[in-house]
Amino acid sequence: MNDEEAVRVVLGIGRFTITNGYKGVSKVLNGRIKHLNKPIFNASEVLNENLSENKEAIKALEKEYKQNGVDFKTRELPDGKTELLFHAKDKNMILATTEKIMHDMQENPKKYLKKEHVLTKEPRKSKTMQERIANAKAKEQQLLKAKGVNKAVSKGKGMDLEM
Known part of the structure; x- marks a missing residue:
């Protein structure tokens, strides 16, 4: 394959998880008939979270894709869907990076979970x-x-x- 491949996957907000995103990308890249010979991932807390609700996971995905040479962007569509845009010279690079991220999510789920900010400081006292x-x-x-x-x-x- 000499030409660059660009892949666009549109996911419904609140319905799709990262696992379903991986399946969607693989269907687009490999045609709808072929299936990957890769293992089916076990469910975990992070992989079952909705993409629209976990902004930390999306930021981590974008960072990981960028490190592996895959352009990755997300944007909200007016009809309530999230569009995931992938661009790489080789479609296998997109799939390999996605699989790597999913394995990392299973091994280190705390890295991708939402971080709750708690204020621990007491409010300032005004000076006389x-x-x-x-x-x-x-x-x-x-x-x-x-x-x-x-x-x-x-x-x-x-x-x-x-x-």
């Missing part, structure tokens, strides 16, 4: 006016010490600072 004044004076003293003060005063207009 006295604390603010004390901080401002301390900063002013530090600046004066760091830059040095010229002792000569110019005609009552204030102090000159050396830079």
Whole structure:
């Protein structure tokens, strides 16, 4: 195969998982009659999550495909479907990379699960006016010490600072 292959797979939001995406890609690349002689993957927590709900998995997929020389993009269609776009010089590269990612998802599911952000810090306490004044004076003293003060005063207009 001399020409580059581009594959477009359209998945319905909320219905398809990564496993079904792999099956869809393999059908498009190998024709609808031929089946891959690759093992059927066992179900796991990550592989059964919907693509539309797991943005972390999609980011990881995009990163992995990029590292293996496969262009991969997703976009939302107006009819509520997610479009997956693959582009590579060799169709076997797309399938091999997809299989590699699926095996990695089974071995390291925590890497692809949604991360929940929990705020552990307490909210800031607002400083009193006295604390603010004390901080401002301390900063002013530090600046004066760091830059040095010229002792000569110019005609009552204030102090000159050396830079």
